[in-house]
Amino acid sequence: MNTSVIDNADIYARKPESLQNGIPVFSRKDAYVENYEKIASDHVSQISETQENPFMEEELWVSLEASTRDYIQRHVTKGSRILDVGVGLGRLLEPLTEYKRYGVDISLDYLAIAKRRGIEVALAKIEDLPYQAGFFDAIVVCDVLEHVFDLNYCCEKILSCLRPGGVLIVRVPFKEDLGVYLKDDLPYEFIHLRNFDEASLRLHFQKIFGLHFLEAAPTTPYLQGTPRLKLRLLPEETRDKLAQMAADRPELMPVASALQVSESTFQAWIYDLKDNSKALFNDISEDLILGIELNAAFVKPYSELESRRALRAGNIEAPLNQQVSQDHPFTELGSDFLKFRHSTNEQLIKVNKELVAVEQLIESKFNHADAVIEN
Secondary structure (H helix, E strand, C coil), X not given: CCCCCCCCCCCECCCCCEEECCEEECCCCCHHHHHHHHHHHHHXXXXXXXXXXCCCCXXXXXXXXXXXXXXXHHHCCCCCEEEEECCCCXXXXXXXXCCEEEEEECCHHHHHXXXXXXXXXXXXXXXHCCECCCCEEEEEEECCCCCCCCHHHHHHHHHHCEEEEEEEEEEEECCCCHHHHHCCCCCCCCCCCCCCCHHHHHHHHHHHCCCEEEEEEEEEECCCCHHHECCCCCCHHHHXXXXXXXXXXXXXXXXXXXXXXXXXXXXHHHHHHHHHCHHHHHHHHHHHECEEXXXXXXXXXXXXXXXXXXXXXXXXXXXXXXXXXXXXXCCEECCEECCCCCCCHHHHHHHHHHHHHHHHHHHHHHHHHHXXXXX
C-alpha cells in the first residue's frame, strides 16, 4: 500500500488500516458505521440529483454553519490547526482558508467531497481517533454528540487530541423533541439519541471534563411544531374545562384571558404568519420560537506543569485575555498535590517566576555543595 500521503508522524499516532482513494482509513465497519453510511449515501445522492438537502432546508443549513464559523473566527487564532469531527461535506471549514483544516468522518462519500474542498481528511470513528495527543489548536464538533453511543468516552477521545489552552466549539440540537426518533417506520436505526440545553452541555464539559467555559447561545429560531414555541399554551380540551370552571371559581379569573387562546389556535396563527407575513414573522420569531441548535465554546485547561513550560516558552494562548480554568485540579508535583486557582495569565506568570526563583536557589545550593565536595 502506498502510504506516502499519510506517513506523517506529526499528525497520526498510528498507521491506518488501509488507504482508499487517498483517504486513510482507521476504523472497521460495524452496525453503527453501516447505518451512518446509509444516511450519508442518501444525503449525497439527493444533493447530486436535486441540489437539495433531504434533511434540512438550505437557508437553515447556511444559517447554522455561519453561526459556528462566527465562533471559530472569534475564538481561534488564524493559522491554527483545526479539526472538524464529523466533517461531512466539508462546508463548514471550506471558506476558512486562514486555518490549517483537518476533518474526520465515517463516510467515504462525505470525505471524498471534503477532501476536494481542501481539507486533510481521515476516516475514523470518534472512538478510534488516530491523531497525536494535543495535536490541534481547536476542535469543532457539529451535529455529532447527539448521535454517539458513549458520550463520555467520545468526548474524552476528542479532548485527547486538543492541546492545553486549545478551544473546543460544539454545536448540538437545542431542546429537541426526541419522541420522533422512537417511531418504527424510520429509515435509519440510529439517529438522535439524546437532547441538550445550555445547562446540560455546560455541566458535561465543565464538571466532568474540567473545561473553562467561554460562551454559549441558541441559534436560528426554527418553527417545527408546538415543542419549539417559547410560549406554551393549554391544549384545547384543558382550556375548555378551565374556562367552564372559571364561571364559578373566581380564583381562575386572573388567567381568564389566557384561556381564550388554545395551543392549536396559537400554532395555526404563527404558521399563517410565517406563510403570509414573512417580514413580521422574521421580526418576532426570535421572541416566540426556540433556536433549533446551540453553539458553545470552551477552553481546555493547562495543568500546572504544562503552564510552566508554556510560560517559559512564551506561547501560552488561552483565549479571552489569556484566561484558563479557575477550578480544575492540577497535576502532582513531588509528593504533594499543588492546586492553583488561576483567574488570569498574570497570576500564572507570578507563580512561574516564584517557582523559577526557587529552582535557581536550589540549583545554586547544589553547585555550592559540589564545589565544597571537590575542594
